[in-house]
Amino acid sequence: xxxxxxxxxxxxxxxxxxxxxxxxxxxxxxxxxxxxxxxxxxxxxxxxxxxxxxxxxxxxxxxxxxxxxxxxxxxxxxxxxxxxxxxxxxxxxxxxxxxxxxxxxx
Numbered sequence: 560x561x562x563x564x565x566x567x568x569x570x571x572x573x574x575x576x577x578x579x580x581x582x583x584x585x586x587x588x589x590x591x592x593x594x595x596x597x598x599x600x601x602x603x604x605x606x607x608x609x610x611x612x613x614x615x616x617x618x619x620x621x622x623x624x625x626x627x628x629x630x631x632x633x634x635x636x637x638x639x640x641x642x643x644x645x646x647x648x649x650x651x652x653x654x655x656x657x658x659x660x661x662x663x664x665x
Contacts, residue, residue, distance in 0.1 A: 582629045616661050637665040
């Protein structure tokens, strides 16, 4: 599939050509917004948590989701992540429902 036409919503200027997709075209608006926040926070997960009002496991989950969308063929070792989730559950940092959701996303 190719993009053949671009049109400005403000002035109705149209450009026709063959435009190619990038990996980032696969991402949702929510995922692109998350990337913008992540970059604005310079990758500091604590700052992302504060800015978006979400927990550490949720930030990690979103990062993993985006990474999987951009690199679907790369298999990763999830054993450390599973252990981290279990440790957070054991320490009361996350609920059992949140742990289950995070484990399902791995």
